[in-house]
Amino acid sequence: MINGIISSRPGSARGGGRAARARGGGGLRRAASLAAARQFHAREGHLQPARRHIETVDEVEHEIGMFLDHARRRADKLSEERRTELDALGMRW
Numbered sequence: 001m002i003n004g005i006i007s008s009r010p011g012s013a014r015g016g017g018r019a020a021r022a023r024g025g026g027g028l029r030r031a032a033s034l035a036a037a038r039q040f041h042a043r044e045g046h047l048q049p050a051r052r053h054i055e056t057v058d059e060v061e062h063e064i065g066m067f068l069d070h071a072r073r074r075a076d077k078l079s080e081e082r083r084t085e086l087d088a089l090g091m092r093w
Contacts, residue, residue: 034085036062041089048092 036055041047053065075093
């Protein structure tokens with residue numbers, strides 16, 4: 001029996017790689033990414049990080065550049081609640 005995780009993707013096994021993704025369901029991940037976006041906005045005054053930007057919140061890294069890029073690309077498919085949350089931070093669509 002194999003003990004552990006085998007993966008061909010770098011960083012996909014426990015704790016490795018550039019950014020540890022928030023674990024849990026989609027709602028938890030979205031809430032964590034939104035908190036990271038709030039932190040970035042409070043510090044920088046805008047919501048336009050580089051696509052590969054990583055924001056650290058409570059020692060957990062979040063890929064908010066990709067999170068915001070995907071939100072922009074899927075703007076027409078986002079729920080009103082999600083759009084409102086991002087609009088409150090001054091999201092440029």
